[in-house]
Amino acid sequence: MGELPLTLEGEGRQRILAAAEKLFSDKAFDAVSMNAIALQAGISKANIYHYFPNKDALYLAVLRAASRNLRKLLNDAVDAHGTVVDVLRHFARCHLQALLDRPELVRLVWRELLEKGAPRAREFAEQGFADVFSALVAVLESGQARGELRADFNPALVATLMLGANVFFFQSRDILRHYPAVAFADDPAGYDAGIVEILLRGMIPESSADTVRA
Amino acid sequence: MGELPLTLEGEGRQRILAAAEKLFSDKAFDAVSMNAIALQAGISKANIYHYFPNKDALYLAVLRAASRNLRKLLNDAVDAHGTVVDVLRHFARCHLQALLDRPELVRLVWRELLEKGAPRAREFAEQGFADVFSALVAVLESGQARGELRADFNPALVATLMLGANVFFFQSRDILRHYPAVAFADDPAGYDAGIVEILLRGMIPESSADTVRA
DNA sequence: GTCTATAGATTGATAGAC
DNA sequence: GTCTATCAATCTATAGAC
Numbered sequence: 001m002g003e004l005p006l007t008l009e010g011e012g013r014q015r016i017l018a019a020a021e022k023l024f025s026d027k028a029f030d031a032v033s034m035n036a037i038a039l040q041a042g043i044s045k046a047n048i049y050h051y052f053p054n055k056d057a058l059y060l061a062v063l064r065a066a067s068r069n070l071r072k073l074l075n076d077a078v079d080a081h082g083t084v085v086d087v088l089r090h091f092a093r094c095h096l097q098a099l100l101d102r103p104e105l106v107r108l109v110w111r112e113l114l115e116k117g118a119p120r121a122r123e124f125a126e127q128g129f130a131d132v133f134s135a136l137v138a139v140l141e142s143g144q145a146r147g148e149l150r151a152d153f154n155p156a157l158v159a160t161l162m163l164g165a166n167v168f169f170f171q172s173r174d175i176l177r178h179y180p181a182v183a184f185a186d187d188p189a190g191y192d193a194g195i196v197e198i199l200l201r202g203m204i205p206e207s208s209a210d211t212v213r214a
Numbered sequence: 215m216g217e218l219p220l221t222l223e224g225e226g227r228q229r230i231l232a233a234a235e236k237l238f239s240d241k242a243f244d245a246v247s248m249n250a251i252a253l254q255a256g257i258s259k260a261n262i263y264h265y266f267p268n269k270d271a272l273y274l275a276v277l278r279a280a281s282r283n284l285r286k287l288l289n290d291a292v293d294a295h296g297t298v299v300d301v302l303r304h305f306a307r308c309h310l311q312a313l314l315d316r317p318e319l320v321r322l323v324w325r326e327l328l329e330k331g332a333p334r335a336r337e338f339a340e341q342g343f344a345d346v347f348s349a350l351v352a353v354l355e356s357g358q359a360r361g362e363l364r365a366d367f368n369p370a371l372v373a374t375l376m377l378g379a380n381v382f383f384f385q386s387r388d389i390l391r392h393y394p395a396v397a398f399a400d401d402p403a404g405y406d407a408g409i410v411e412i413l414l415r416g417m418i419p420e421s422s423a424d425t426v427r428a
Numbered sequence: 429g430t431c432t433a434t435a436g437a438t439t440g441a442t443a444g445a446c
Numbered sequence: 447g448t449c450t451a452t453c454a455a456t457c458t459a460t461a462g463a464c
Contacts, residue, residue: 012429026331028242033457047430049459107330114328114385116321117240129389137395149417156396157408158417164382165375171328172374175343181351182370194371202416203363203372226447248440260442261448269440431464439456446449 013051015041020062025104028111029059029120060121063112066105067124071131073098073105078135084143085200088162091136092192096166100188106170133159158199165195227265229255234276239318242325243273243334274335277326280319281338285345287312287319292349298357299414302376305350306406310380314402320384347373372413379409 019041023032034055038045052058077094080087099106112125133156140155169176169191176185184191233255237246248269252259266272291308294301313320326339350373357363383390383405390399398405 027329028244030242030244031331034459035457044431045458046432046460050429053459055458107328111328113389114321114325115241117245126389126392129386130392133393143417147419150419153412153417154398154408156393157398157405158412160383160386160390160396160405161375161379161409161412164378164380164386166378167382167385168378169374171381172343172378175327175340176374178340178344179347179370182374184368184371191371191374194368195375198367198372198375198413198416200416200418202412202414202418203357203367204414204416205361205364206420247438249438258449259440260450263441264447429464431462433461433463435458435460437457437459440454442453443451444449445451446447 012043012047015043016048016051016058017062017065020058021066021104021108024059024062025108028115056120063108063121064124066108067128070098070102070105070109071128073102074128074132075135077132078139084139084146084148087139088143088200089193089196091139092162092166092196093189095132095163096169096188096192099166099170103170110167110171133163136162162195162199166192226257226261229257230262230265230272231276231279234272235280235318235322238273238276239322239325242329270334277322277335278338280322281342284312284316284319284323285342287316288342288346289349291346292353298353298360298362301353302357302414303407303410305353306376306380306410307403309346309377310383310402310406313380313384317384324381324385347377350376376409376413380406 016037020032020037023037023040034045034048037058038048041048048058052061074095077091077098080090082090109125109128112121113129136159137155140149140158143149144151144155169188173185176182179185184194230251234246234251237251237254248259248262251272252262255262262272266275288309291305291312294304296304323339323342326335327343347370351369354363354369354372358365358369383402387399390396393399398408
């Protein structure tokens with residue numbers, strides 16, 4: 001099994017990238033020193049500068065790779081079949097699963113999105129957002145076109161609602177676990193099933209649904 | 215108008231706190247230097263150490279104050295009257311408004327919640343979360359008890375969904391603004407109105423609502 | 429490619445005058 | 447209470463041997 005030149009040349013590089021990814025996902029840019037990355041990678045600090053010109057470039061490379069990996073993970077959520085309702089269920093489940101499967105990547109990319117004073121690489125982070133958001137909107141629109149979903153709601157708004165529910169679940173899981181009443185903190189599949197059902201059927205009893213409309 | 219001793223004694227203190235709050239809300243703990251805080255406050259760096267023993271204590275004081283202010287803001291969302299549906303609409307609108315009114319405080323507290331390697335003051339941040347979450351769950355439960363809302367959904371789940379929708383809106387507003395189709399990015403009231411309507415009525419046309427149940 | 433050694437800047441925190 | 451001056455530690459980045 002001859003390794004590709006890219007692998008040989010990039011082995012040291014990838015050791016560094018892996019170490020940096022792990023550290024940058026837990027702490028912010030300034031809280032991670034090049035020394036700590038070198039220790040984590042098991043090499044010397046100066047060796048990092050052989051592969052990357054400076055700390056910013058290393059961080060950028062980590063974020064670029066994380067963003068790429070995350071997009072690949074999330075794109076699996078799109079290729080579904082069946083009714084639009086089935087696709088929605090599948091999408092919600094896969095999206096949340098992707099977040100939970102690679103929490104380090106998500107935290108890394110999401111932090112870059114939230115940091116206001118550091119537009120170091122917002123571009124990359126926004127790409128993944130755009131992919132998922134657009135795909136979900138398209139699914140909802142097709143559902144409206146086919147008559148499977150009501151036509152009088154804004155698809156982008158519901159897309160925001162669904163993605164927000166998953167991201168918020170991901171972000172708040174550790175806090176939600178404190179509440180005894182919150183059993184779904186450790187049951188992401190059940191959480192998404194409940195979310196989608198509410199979004200489809202609503203909370204109003206069917207008999208009185210008409211009385212709510214203004 | 216005789217100023218209170220507390221005000222006289224605490225004036226310099228509060229200048230520092232205000233400066234630190236502004237800087238800590240934009241950048242992470244390690245990215246904000248005591249020098250930068252002193253410049254922002256218009257005093258000398260050494261003077262900060264007259265009021266606070268070290269950087270950690272200053273950060274803690276900022277987060278404690280921010281958490282307290284945020285809880286006060288958010289508690290206004292709870293005292294509502296009318297039907298449960300009205301209370302829900304009011305709650306959603308006030309909650310999002312509170313987030314948007316003090317974006318610095320929200321970012322500051324929320325960052326503390328997300329940082330995994332820095333449990334510097336998670337306690338304070340979680341308090342605000344608990345207040346709002348519990349209040350919303352109670353509203354939903356009362357709605358179920360009165361028969362205004364269907365009884366077969368998990369109130370905590372819907373509370374997560376609603377809070378997540380608002381927090382996600384707050385976090386992603388700048389990105390959502392890039393999309394021409396997303397008109398609600400600059401219309402938080404309209405966003406919440408749409409959110410609540412979907413949650414109440416669902417996305418399924420009434421005529422075919424029964425066919426969806428598994 | 430990998431290392432040790434170190435330069436040069438900045439950091440959190442202190443000492444002491446006023 | 448506020449300041450200037452400064453400390454020791456740590457940081458990014460570089461130099462140069464191997």
